[in-house]
Every structure is written in C-alpha cells, then in structure tokens.
Amino acid sequence: MVRLALSPKILHGLDFGAPAAERDIGRGLEKYFVESPAYRRVEAGDKTIVIGSRGSGKSAIFQMLARRERSRGTRVIELSPDDYSYELLSATMAAEDAGSWAKHGAYAAAWKYLLYVLIMKEVARKGMRLARGGADIHRYIRDNHSTVGMGPLSLLVSYLKRLETVKLGPIEAGARTRELDRLYKLEEIHNLLPSLRRVLDGVRVVVLVDELDRGWDSSEDAQAFVSGLFQACVSINGLHDNLRVYVSLRQELYDDIPALYEDAQKHRDLLETVRWSPDSLLKLIARRIRHSAREMGYDRDVLDRAGDLSCWNAVFGNPPGIPAAGSFAYVAERTLHRPREIIEFCTAALDAARDRHPTLPLPLGAIGWAEPGYSADRAQDIAAEFRFQYPGLLGVFDAFRGRGPVVDRDDLEFVCLELVTGEIRVSAASWWLRERSPENLIEILWQVGFLKAKPNGDDSPFVGVHEVAHLNLAAVRRFEVHPMFQSYLGVSPG
Ligand SMILES: Nc1ncnc2c1ncn2[C@@H]1O[C@H](COP(=O)(O)OP(=O)(O)O)[C@@H](O)[C@H]1O
Ligand SMILES: [Mg+2]
CATH class of the missing domain: 3.40.50 (Rossmann fold)
Known part of the structure; x- marks a missing residue:
C-alpha cells in the first residue's frame, strides 16, 4: 500500500465536512x-x-x-x-x-x-x-x-x-x-x-x-x-x-x-x-481526506493510489499506546457506526490539535483531547434521541458512573433492580422505569446502544446492537458499557 504523507501546511484547510x-x-x-x-x-x-x-445517512x-x-x-x-x-x-x-x-x-x-x-x-x-x-x-x-x-x-x-x-x-x-x-x-x-x-x-x-x-x-x-x-x-x-x-x-x-x-x-x-461497518466508515473518512487534500492542490493520482487506511494514518497517525488495531479502530469503537459520529469525533480531534499542537499527522494526544467532549455530547444526544420513549435516560446512564466497563449479568441485574425499584434515585421524568423488570431495562439499554454484550464465551468480542441483527440477550452473561459512554461516565477502559 502506498504510504501517504501530508504536509502540516494543509492542516488549516483540512475539513471533514458538515455533520448533517x-x-x-x-x-x-x-x-x-x-x-x-x-x-x-x-x-x-x-x-x-x-x-x-x-446520523446514519x-x-x-x-x-x-x-x-x-x-x-x-x-x-x-x-x-x-x-x-x-x-x-x-x-x-x-x-x-x-x-x-x-x-x-x-x-x-x-x-x-x-x-x-x-x-x-x-x-x-x-x-x-x-x-x-x-x-x-x-x-x-x-x-x-x-x-x-x-x-x-x-x-x-x-x-x-x-x-x-x-x-x-x-x-x-x-x-x-x-x-x-x-x-x-x-x-x-x-x-x-x-x-x-x-x-x-x-x-x-x-x-x-x-x-x-x-x-x-x-x-x-x-x-x-x-x-x-x-x-x-x-x-x-x-x-x-x-x-x-x-x-x-x-x-x-x-x-x-x-x-x-x-x-x-x-x-x-x-x-x-x-442504512447500515455501516468499520470498513465503510473508514472509506467515508478517507474520501473526505482525499477531497480536502485535492482542494489544497495535492496530486489526484497520488491520493487515489493511497489506500483508505493510509489516508487515515496521514492525518491521525498511528500512535503507540493506542491498541494494536490502530487509531481508526479506537475511534470506530467509540461510535454506533454512524457517519455523523465519526465526522464529529474526527473534527473535534482536528480542532483540538489545531489549538494546541498543529502538526500532521496529528499529535498523539489529539484523539484523547477530543474524547471527553465527544463522549459527553454523545451521551446527551442518545438520551435526547429517546426522550419520548425513555425520558430521563441520561440519569439512568449516570447510575453506571465509576463502576468499571465490564459487568456480569448478576451485577447488572442488581443495578437495574435498584433503578426500577427507585433504590437508585433518578429524575421523576423516568416514570417508565417503574413498569419494567431488570431484564426489561437491560434490553432497553442494549437497544439504545448503551450496553454491549458478549454472546459466545470468553474469547468472543463484545458486540453492540449496531453490529448484530439478532441476539439472544437472555443468554448473555457478560456486558460492557459501550466505550462511547466510558469517558463521560469516568469509566476507565478495561
Ligand atoms: N453515503 C454517504 N457518503 C458520504 N457521507 C455520508 C453518507 N451518508 C451520510 N453521510 C454523512 O454523514 C452525516 C450524517 O448523515 P445524514 O444524512 O445527515 O444523517 P440522517 O440519517 O440523520 O439524515 C452527514 O455529514 C452526511 O453527509
Ligand atoms: Mg437527516
């Protein structure tokens, strides 16, 4: 694959587009x-x-x-x-x-x-x-x-x-x-x-x-x-x-x-x-990078020959310390695979770097600088998205603050029990909680994308509702707070 290098001079003009x-x-x-x-x-x-x-397109x-x-x-x-x-x-x-x-x-x-x-x-x-x-x-x-x-x-x-x-x-x-x-x-x-x-x-x-x-x-x-x-x-x-x-x-x-x-x-x-996978999201961002670079005079052929990942790495680099799968996987994992999320996260990282340390590829910390704001925005957006079905959802997310990203079913059922019985106090707007069983609430938290589940044994990865069409949730023993919410909730990555 052709390695692509982009001059730091184009940083000012780099643009991932508008999120709508x-x-x-x-x-x-x-x-x-x-x-x-x-x-x-x-x-x-x-x-x-x-x-x-x-935000899916x-x-x-x-x-x-x-x-x-x-x-x-x-x-x-x-x-x-x-x-x-x-x-x-x-x-x-x-x-x-x-x-x-x-x-x-x-x-x-x-x-x-x-x-x-x-x-x-x-x-x-x-x-x-x-x-x-x-x-x-x-x-x-x-x-x-x-x-x-x-x-x-x-x-x-x-x-x-x-x-x-x-x-x-x-x-x-x-x-x-x-x-x-x-x-x-x-x-x-x-x-x-x-x-x-x-x-x-x-x-x-x-x-x-x-x-x-x-x-x-x-x-x-x-x-x-x-x-x-x-x-x-x-x-x-x-x-x-x-x-x-x-x-x-x-x-x-x-x-x-x-x-x-x-x-x-x-x-x-x-x-x-409309569905997206990490590969198609990478393609979406790479196209925006190529377009932006072309607008600033980069050679079309060079850009077209560079693979999607090379385009990504030319902007975001592949800092050590970020898991082996690389910075793209890190970002994609913090989304529900919707284009608007990835555009917003990337734009926030770019803006943070422009303010602090304008180089290309972006400095190691850029994604991390952007993450708290991005994570908080997403938690609020998701809660707002479901405000008619599940008002006060943000308060329910908050019950997971400081608990560690991975939870066993028994612990999760217990937290959910405390939520539905009012043991954990949430806003009065969350009347809907009263009519639920803990299993019901787990299902809801899965449906809105807050929880990921490990369906088959210890070695399988956690998957989210955006990644699988059907899942027998009742059989799942281990869950994870979706990484998108972890920074907001002060949960350190497991
Ligand atoms: N197929 C696509 N190719 C390139 N960009 C896309 C595609 N689908 C969505 N986007 C971008 O993702 C963002 C969100 O998409 P939008 O269509 O506004 O979402 P919604 O489903 O909420 O209407 C926009 O910036 C949009 O341009
Ligand atoms: Mg729309």
Missing part, C-alpha cells in the same frame, strides 16, 4: 459520497422507505438522489421539516376518542390528496409542455390551488378537517356514509389520475419526505401522520414507474408506531435499512 447532509451537500458531499448497494436500490426505485438511526441519500434526479430532468419535490408540526396537528384535530374516526385511514387519504396535488402542481408548472391530458390537470390546479402561500401542511390539514367534519358533525347517517366515501376515494381528483398517468409517460417526478422525526412527540396524531404517509406512499407508487415517493424514518419511530407493524407486510419489501 443538508449542509454537507454544499461542502462537497457529491464529491465524497459513498455509494452503497443500499443507495443503488433506492435510486433504482425498488426501495422507497429508508430506515436508519439518527438518510438525508444524505435523499440529497444525492435529488441532485442526480434533477440533473436528469426529473421534477423533484422535497418536503422539509418546517413543513410539519406535530404539535399543531394535535392542537387542530379532534382526539380519536371524540368519536371513532379512524385517524389512520383519514391521514392516509389526506396524504394521498396532498401528494397528488403537489405532484400535479409540479407537472402543471409554467413552462411545462403538458402533452396528452395535461390540460385537465392544468385547469384543476388553476381553479383549485392557485392561492400562493398555502404550505403543504395546511393542505393536508384542510382535507383532514373535511373528513373530521363529516365524521363527527351532525349529519344524517346515510349522507355521512356517502360523503365519507367521496372523501376517502379522493373524488375531487380521482378522475384526473388517468391524465396524470399519461403525463408521467413523458416526465419523471420524485417526492422526498425526510426528517419526519423532527419534533416527534409520539402523539396519536404524529403516529397517524406517519402511518398514513406510508400507506399513501405505497398506493401512489403504484400509479406509474415514473413517479416515486420516498420516505425516510428513524428505526425507533418505526418500531414506535403500532399501525406500521400491522401493515408490515405491505411495505417490508420496500424498506431499505
């Missing part, structure tokens, strides 16, 4: 995007629902897809986080128990309505030559949706309100059934769908719905909003091969919505889960 894809796209994501088989399945339209943890996939589709002349509609507000929905819509009004189905119909209107608006935009059938669509949009400034959400809410009024309002039963039928069948636009199909013969439209977890509050409306969207997505994607609606969702949210479970067969084959 929406900003990273302006910093070079297109140049250093790692194209996985998962991405290609999404791009091909075979998979339309992208599932992944926070869901938005990156959508950002790249949007750019590439646009460059081919596709019409791309992006629904952004400001477009939804769960709080507003809960405040606006009547509760399910105010009358049996089957929210899930109502949201599905409202989503279909919204998405079809947005799609028709897009194809009827000025300057589009609308062949065959386009005139109907144009007329409909002009007559019904020409007001500017109506956000997408208000269109959805207005349709929901129509359904709600019919369902809960004082209407004679027969008329109610007829009226509901019309609304569920989207009668207002139904007769335009054949025209839309013809228009789609000549133009491709892609809709991207991202960041659904922003502001997520697990409320009845939030759940119906997402499950309704899934149903709408499956139905609309059947209209034409040139029309694709893509949705991204965090794994935990997906698991948190019972209606999605019930529908699981309908979309299991459409799901793509």
Whole structure:
C-alpha cells in the first residue's frame, strides 16, 4: 500500500465536512459520497422507505438522489421539516376518542390528496409542455390551488378537517356514509389520475419526505401522520414507474408506531435499512481526506493510489499506546457506526490539535483531547434521541458512573433492580422505569446502544446492537458499557 504523507501546511484547510447532509451537500458531499448497494436500490426505485438511526445517512441519500434526479430532468419535490408540526396537528384535530374516526385511514387519504396535488402542481408548472391530458390537470390546479402561500401542511390539514367534519358533525347517517366515501376515494381528483398517468409517460417526478422525526412527540396524531404517509406512499407508487415517493424514518419511530407493524407486510419489501461497518466508515473518512487534500492542490493520482487506511494514518497517525488495531479502530469503537459520529469525533480531534499542537499527522494526544467532549455530547444526544420513549435516560446512564466497563449479568441485574425499584434515585421524568423488570431495562439499554454484550464465551468480542441483527440477550452473561459512554461516565477502559 502506498504510504501517504501530508504536509502540516494543509492542516488549516483540512475539513471533514458538515455533520448533517443538508449542509454537507454544499461542502462537497457529491464529491465524497459513498455509494452503497443500499443507495443503488433506492435510486433504482425498488426501495422507497429508508430506515436508519439518527446520523446514519438518510438525508444524505435523499440529497444525492435529488441532485442526480434533477440533473436528469426529473421534477423533484422535497418536503422539509418546517413543513410539519406535530404539535399543531394535535392542537387542530379532534382526539380519536371524540368519536371513532379512524385517524389512520383519514391521514392516509389526506396524504394521498396532498401528494397528488403537489405532484400535479409540479407537472402543471409554467413552462411545462403538458402533452396528452395535461390540460385537465392544468385547469384543476388553476381553479383549485392557485392561492400562493398555502404550505403543504395546511393542505393536508384542510382535507383532514373535511373528513373530521363529516365524521363527527351532525349529519344524517346515510349522507355521512356517502360523503365519507367521496372523501376517502379522493373524488375531487380521482378522475384526473388517468391524465396524470399519461403525463408521467413523458416526465419523471420524485417526492422526498425526510426528517419526519423532527419534533416527534409520539402523539396519536404524529403516529397517524406517519402511518398514513406510508400507506399513501405505497398506493401512489403504484400509479406509474415514473413517479416515486420516498420516505425516510428513524428505526425507533418505526418500531414506535403500532399501525406500521400491522401493515408490515405491505411495505417490508420496500424498506431499505442504512447500515455501516468499520470498513465503510473508514472509506467515508478517507474520501473526505482525499477531497480536502485535492482542494489544497495535492496530486489526484497520488491520493487515489493511497489506500483508505493510509489516508487515515496521514492525518491521525498511528500512535503507540493506542491498541494494536490502530487509531481508526479506537475511534470506530467509540461510535454506533454512524457517519455523523465519526465526522464529529474526527473534527473535534482536528480542532483540538489545531489549538494546541498543529502538526500532521496529528499529535498523539489529539484523539484523547477530543474524547471527553465527544463522549459527553454523545451521551446527551442518545438520551435526547429517546426522550419520548425513555425520558430521563441520561440519569439512568449516570447510575453506571465509576463502576468499571465490564459487568456480569448478576451485577447488572442488581443495578437495574435498584433503578426500577427507585433504590437508585433518578429524575421523576423516568416514570417508565417503574413498569419494567431488570431484564426489561437491560434490553432497553442494549437497544439504545448503551450496553454491549458478549454472546459466545470468553474469547468472543463484545458486540453492540449496531453490529448484530439478532441476539439472544437472555443468554448473555457478560456486558460492557459501550466505550462511547466510558469517558463521560469516568469509566476507565478495561
Ligand atoms: N453515503 C454517504 N457518503 C458520504 N457521507 C455520508 C453518507 N451518508 C451520510 N453521510 C454523512 O454523514 C452525516 C450524517 O448523515 P445524514 O444524512 O445527515 O444523517 P440522517 O440519517 O440523520 O439524515 C452527514 O455529514 C452526511 O453527509
Ligand atoms: Mg437527516
């Protein structure tokens, strides 16, 4: 492998990019995007629902897809986080128990309505030559949706309100059934769908719905909003091969919505889960290093010939004292294998070195200087990520302070018992602890990534939830506090 040396002079310009894809796209994501088989399945339209943890790269996939589709002349509609507000929905819509009004189905119909209107608006935009059938669509949009400034959400809410009024309002039963039928069948636009199909013969439209977890509050409306969207997505994607609606969702949210479970067969084959391994993460960082060096005038061929690990070592070195597997393994072990984590850790190490001892490769201590801040941030981020399912999780992590990284099952069950019985006091917000058994709590701490487990005997390594698909946790005898949390908790590495 070619050894790469980078001059300390480029330290000032070295850049690992922005930790969120929406900003990273302006910093070079297109140049250093790692194209996985998962991405290609999404791009091909075979998979339309992208599932992944926070920071795993869901938005990156959508950002790249949007750019590439646009460059081919596709019409791309992006629904952004400001477009939804769960709080507003809960405040606006009547509760399910105010009358049996089957929210899930109502949201599905409202989503279909919204998405079809947005799609028709897009194809009827000025300057589009609308062949065959386009005139109907144009007329409909002009007559019904020409007001500017109506956000997408208000269109959805207005349709929901129509359904709600019919369902809960004082209407004679027969008329109610007829009226509901019309609304569920989207009668207002139904007769335009054949025209839309013809228009789609000549133009491709892609809709991207991202960041659904922003502001997520697990409320009845939030759940119906997402499950309704899934149903709408499956139905609309059947209209034409040139029309694709893509949705991204965090794994935990997906698991948190019972209606999605019930529908699981309908979309299991459409799901793509984003996963990373140490090798693919190394590739991700190496590409960023090469890109950065190239921008500062380094020879492309030299950089391309250098392997991923050479690129890493040219920046981070391979200091003795760090375990034999090297500095990359040390960093990767302190992540849940999510790109955002590794970008943040590397950037923190770079910043720390710039402040204290600007050389390349970075000085021995750089990773260690960055670790306490990184570890504390991650502990807080993970707790925040689960604040609806498990409020006060940080306090639960804190119960492991100073206990040593490796715990036997008996000791772990004892700590967990103290937590669920209130023997160890945590914030009052952690009501959920009271309903759990110690085994339950171990399962939760495993699921959120806090604990790693040694599944098969003493010689096997500890593995985390991000590394194995299935694990019989009940049979595990030894656990480890994930190294990512150890510095924050003052646990010295074992
Ligand atoms: N396939 C990829 N190639 C290169 N960088 C990626 C890739 N996937 C994610 N990233 C980067 O990782 C970070 C987090 O990704 P992002 O898409 O924002 O995560 P999220 O799943 O939370 O939307 C961003 O900086 C993004 O550019
Ligand atoms: Mg995102």
